[in-house]
Amino acid sequence: MSPISTRRVLFHVVAFALTVGSVPTAQAEDWTQWRGAHRDNRSPETGLFGQWKAGGPPLVWTAEGLGGGYASVSVVGNRIYTTGNFDDNQSVIAIDATDGSVLWKQPVTSGAPKHGYEGSRSTPTIDQDRLYVVTSDGRIVCLNTADGSERWSRDFDDWNGKMMSVWGFSESPLVDGERVLCTPGGPQALMVCLDKLTGQEIWKASLKSEDTQDDLKAGAGYSSAVISNGGGVKQYVQLVGKGLIGVRADDGQILWRYSRVANTTANIPTPIVDGDFVFTSTAYGTGSALLKLAADGRGGVTANEVYWLDAGELQNKHGGMTLVDGYIYCGHGNGNGLPICVEMATGKTAWGPERAEGKGETSMVYADGHLVMRRQDGTIMLVEATPRGFTLVQSFKPEFQDKESWAHPVIANGRLYLREQAKLMCYDVK
Numbered sequence: 001m002s003p004i005s006t007r008r009v010l011f012h013v014v015a016f017a018l019t020v021g022s023v024p025t026a027q028a029e030d031w032t033q034w035r036g037a038h039r040d041n042r043s044p045e046t047g048l049f050g051q052w053k054a055g056g057p058p059l060v061w062t063a064e065g066l067g068g069g070y071a072s073v074s075v076v077g078n079r080i081y082t083t084g085n086f087d088d089n090q091s092v093i094a095i096d097a098t099d100g101s102v103l104w105k106q107p108v109t110s111g112a113p114k115h116g117y118e119g120s121r122s123t124p125t126i127d128q129d130r131l132y133v134v135t136s137d138g139r140i141v142c143l144n145t146a147d148g149s150e151r152w153s154r155d156f157d158d159w160n161g162k163m164m165s166v167w168g169f170s171e172s173p174l175v176d177g178e179r180v181l182c183t184p185g186g187p188q189a190l191m192v193c194l195d196k197l198t199g200q201e202i203w204k205a206s207l208k209s210e211d212t213q214d215d216l217k218a219g220a221g222y223s224s225a226v227i228s229n230g231g232g233v234k235q236y237v238q239l240v241g242k243g244l245i246g247v248r249a250d251d252g253q254i255l256w257r258y259s260r261v262a263n264t265t266a267n268i269p270t271p272i273v274d275g276d277f278v279f280t281s282t283a284y285g286t287g288s289a290l291l292k293l294a295a296d297g298r299g300g301v302t303a304n305e306v307y308w309l310d311a312g313e314l315q316n317k318h319g320g321m322t323l324v325d326g327y328i329y330c331g332h333g334n335g336n337g338l339p340i341c342v343e344m345a346t347g348k349t350a351w352g353p354e355r356a357e358g359k360g361e362t363s364m365v366y367a368d369g370h371l372v373m374r375r376q377d378g379t380i381m382l383v384e385a386t387p388r389g390f391t392l393v394q395s396f397k398p399e400f401q402d403k404e405s406w407a408h409p410v411i412a413n414g415r416l417y418l419r420e421q422a423k424l425m426c427y428d429v430k
Helices: 003-019
Strands: 059-063 074-076 079-086 089-096 102-107 125-127 130-135 139-144 150-155 174-176 179-182 191-195 201-205 226-228 235-240 243-248 254-258 272-274 277-282 287-295 301-310 321-324 327-332 338-343 349-351 362-367 370-375 380-384 392-396 410-412 415-420 423-428
Touching: 074 125, 074 410, 089 130, 125 174, 139 179, 174 226, 191 235, 226 272, 235 277, 243 301, 254 287, 254 301, 272 321, 277 301, 277 321, 321 362, 327 362, 362 410
Parallel strands: none
Antiparallel strands: 059 423, 074 079, 079 089, 089 102, 125 130, 130 139, 139 150, 174 179, 179 191, 191 201, 226 235, 235 243, 243 254, 272 277, 277 287, 287 301, 321 327, 327 338, 338 349, 362 370, 370 380, 380 392, 410 415, 415 423
């Protein structure tokens, strides 16, 4: 077979593997953590957006007193959870989903953490009657969801943790079975696995000595881990200062590292996992890549680059990326966040970058055949999730906007939630 024919066969295999999955059509489920129950930024709810008029969907309530920050929200039943900064602490806040009233507030730091763009970052992870967060000054905390009382906590100083730069720890912990995962970022404990009930260490993932020389990049990034079974090995995929890594779930061994996507400023977007494939992107003039994970025959995994897109083709800063039916939707450009749609199998641009309404970075959430896109200036757009072209259904400006609208939108139980510093707006989209 000629090289060209081989490439054609490989292309069709990759394209098929990436598109066999479809958007879930199940009933609504709680938004239990960062990017939803499956960390894919997709809500299974249907029958939405019928009340979305020129002025936007109906506003149900606006909650106040949540503190400053950029954290998103988790929604479980009739409760909403988030984090925020106050004058003398960073706290976790529980909110009544029926009327927006604050049910409890639990400090998780002894003072208000100081770093660039002050405020909270971590979206709480809810697991039954427990809640997990990472404070922006580097501490993982487990609370009772009923009243916010602390069950246990661990300081990242226990592992000589560090960030790759100056904007504070931004991770949302990953609960997997009886474990909880977080990323202190130290060279000897880049990622740690803890007993979720006690906080006791199960294992820690260490960089090889030759990978720790560049201190500027040796710390944690601003991303949150996801689970992959690529190459037939269960692993945690995480974006850190040194690049994208795969950590074996059994023992914490770092299986592979992909450094091309790393920059020395801030590595942020949560990677997309689809079968044996992983898609990753960073900004600051870096770019994007599709990797294919494969068994190495010795119990390990290799990560092979399928393609690379340079910064001019696709770079996502911190608005995040969403995979729908084989296509990636996100904001493109360092600070521009121009909406774009890219075929994951090939890296080809389906449409965009689109000079759409609003300005700055673009975050989003998928539901019912649409993307709710949020621009940095607060503009909200309802866009059809289709590779055929950028189709704007409607847009509106929310009731309140303050600083940078960087908190990612959430859809749960027929409601759209928009966190804006100390306020949370709840809109009816059912």
